[in-house]
Amino acid sequence: MGFADRYIHALSAPNLKDDERHHQAEPLLAAAFAAAEVSGDLGPLLHRVKFAAATARNMAHAASARERAEKGLAEAIRAKDAHREADCRQALAGDAVESERGVACLAQLLRLWTAEVIKRGRARRWVPENTAWDADAAQKLYRMVAEHSLAHWLDGNCSPCGGTGVVESRTCKPCCGTGAADLPMAAGFVREHTLNMVSELHSIVDSHAARAASKLRQYIPSAS
Ligand SMILES: [Zn+2]
Numbered sequence: 731m732g733f734a735d736r737y738i739h740a741l742s743a744p745n746l747k748d749d750e751r752h753h754q755a756e757p758l759l760a761a762a763f764a765a766a767e768v769s770g771d772l773g774p775l776l777h778r779v780k781f782a783a784a785t786a787r788n789m790a791h792a793a794s795a796r797e798r799a800e801k802g803l804a805e806a807i808r809a810k811d812a813h814r815e816a817d818c819r820q821a822l823a824g825d826a827v828e829s830e831r832g833v834a835c836l837a838q839l840l841r842l843w844t845a846e847v848i849k850r851g852r853a854r855r856w857v858p859e860n861t862a863w864d865a866d867a868a869q870k871l872y873r874m875v876a877e878h879s880l881a882h883w884l885d886g887n888c889s890p891c892g893g894t895g896v897v898e899s900r901t902c903k904p905c906c907g908t909g910a911a912d913l914p915m916a917a918g919f920v921r922e923h924t925l926n927m928v929s930e931l932h933s934i935v936d937s938h939a940a941r942a943a944s945k946l947r948q949y950i951p952s953a954s
Contacts (some may be wrong), residue, residue, distance in 0.1 A: 766842055774940025778838060779884070780935060796822070842875040847927055851875070856923060874920060878913070879927035886911050886928065 762775040792935045803818035805811075851872050852859070859865045887893030888911045891902035894907035903910065913928070 755804060762950070763838060770846075771938075772842060773934050773941075776931060776935045777938050777942075778824070779835075790883065831846075840876065840880060842871055843931075845882050847876040847879070848872045850927075850930070851923070869921075871920065875923045875927055878915060878920075878924045879931060882911075882913050883928050883931040886913075 762778045766772050797822040799818050803815060803822065806818055808817035846868075851857075851868070857864065857868045857871060859868045883937040888895070888902060888905035888909055890904050891897045891909060893909040895902050895907040897903075897904060901907040902909070913921060913925060915924060
C-alpha cells in the first residue's frame, strides 16, 4: 500500500463530522502551513499534524461510520426509502470531501518536507550531482527518504502495543518496550538517511514544543 493510502485515513480521521475539535483546529493548521511556507520553519506545522495523527485511533471509528452509511444506502435503495437514501448519500459525500482534504493536506506537507530533505541532503553531500543522471538519481533518493521518513514519523508506533510499550501488563516483546516500530526497510544507505531524517523530524518538533512552552511560561508564569 502506498504512502498516501496509508496516511489518508490517519490525517482525515480527526476530520469526522462529529469531532468538534476538527473545526477549531482547521484554521490553525492552515496558519501553520502558511507560516512554514514563509519562514521555512516546519516546527509548528509538524507539531499540529502530529497532534492530528495522534487521533488516528479514530480510524476504526471512521471506517465503521462509512461502512454503516454504505449499508444503510443499500438498504434504503432496496426499501425504496428515498429520504433515507438521500441522508446516506450525503453522509458518504461528506466523507469523501473530508478524505480529499486529508490527501491535499498530506500532499502539501510532503512537498514541504521533500524540499527540506533536498536542502539537507545537498548540504551534506549525500550523493554527487555532477551529471544529469546523477541529479536524477539524487532526486529519487531525496524523494524516497522524504516519503519514508515522514510516513515513519507520522505512524512509527509499534502495532502490537500501539506505542505504549506494554502488552497485558508486560513489556512488549517486538519493540522491547520502546513503543517504536522498526522501519520496514532493508539496511543500507537509504535506510540510514531515512532514520536520520526521522530523528530530525522529532527534533524539529521537540524544539518547537520547547519554544512554545517557554513562550507560554513567559505569558502565564503558572504554566510550567
Ligand atoms: Zn511494542
